[in-house]
Amino acid sequence: MSSAVSDLGAQDLKDLIACPHCDCLHRWQTVPLGATARCSRCHAVLLRPRRGAIATIVSLASAALVLMVAAVSFPFLQVAASGLSSRASVIDAVMAFANASGLMAPLSLIVGALIIVLPVARLVSLIYALGPVAAGRAPRPHAALAFRAAMRLRPWAMAEIFIIGVAVALVKVSDLAAVGFGPAFWAFIGLVLLVAANDVVTCERSIWRVLDKS
Ligand SMILES: [Zn+2]
Missing domain, CATH: 1.20.140 (Butyryl-CoA Dehydrogenase, subunit A; domain 3)
Structure with a gap:
């Protein structure tokens, strides 16, 4: 795990989101306004962009x-x-x-x-x-x-x-x-x-x- 992380560049790290509850790492994806992105493991909310x-x-x-x-x-x-x-x-x-x-x-x-x-x-x-x-x-x-x-x-x-x-x-x-x-x-x-x-x-x-x- 540590070697995998050390191979990542700064840009790759910016594209990762850690779940606030279980630390599971996800790759950043554009979430449409009004939609909700949840952790694949514990279903905690990762992103919830809203218009305005x-x-x-x-x-x-x-x-x-x-x-x-x-x-x-x-x-x-x-x-x-x-x-x-x-x-x-x-x-x-x-x-x-x-x-x-x-x-x-x-x-x-x-x-x-x-x-x-x-x-x-x-x-x-x-x-x-x-x-x-x-x-x-x-x-x-x-x-x-x-x-x-x-x-x-x-x-x-x-x-x-x-x-x-x-x-x-x-x-x-x-x-x-x-x-x-x-x-x-x-x-x-x-x-x-x-x-x-x-x-x-x-x-x-x-x-x-x-x-x-x-
Ligand atoms: Zn989680």
Whole structure:
């Protein structure tokens, strides 16, 4: 196996696709728009090019970025009990540990990075890398680097985990106090749905082909 691979030239290697699940190697073939290429061994999806996919990705990422601004700017939750009420924004949630002592203080930094900074960095990278391509122009300098960063950041952008955590906490608090959702909560829900839709539309290998050719 190793000698067979070492005999391959750089161009041959570019024409190979490894299955993301079982590492089975396949030769690159042009897949028609709308069709799906699957691994011959485990049937995992290898390629799923869609018409206008890059423009869709840029549009969804731009909309998600706008919703992120709303999610950070507006109140997230309102809690009322015994005549007292309190509002909290996402920034308040992030800063909740800032004044804590010991090991809790760095949690603010980590929460802020995971639910705001990394998702925003990922969306900006996608728009930077694919925006000009969606408009039919050549990619910007370092577009490949930005797209690679966006793909690598995907597991670390955890806005949806935050929403699940909030939902679980609300179920526990709802017996003790009246809980109301602010505009930021719905903005966050919209953001999570847009990012999920973006991940479904993104066919990473097809986009690499476009970036490599440009
Ligand atoms: Zn496979």
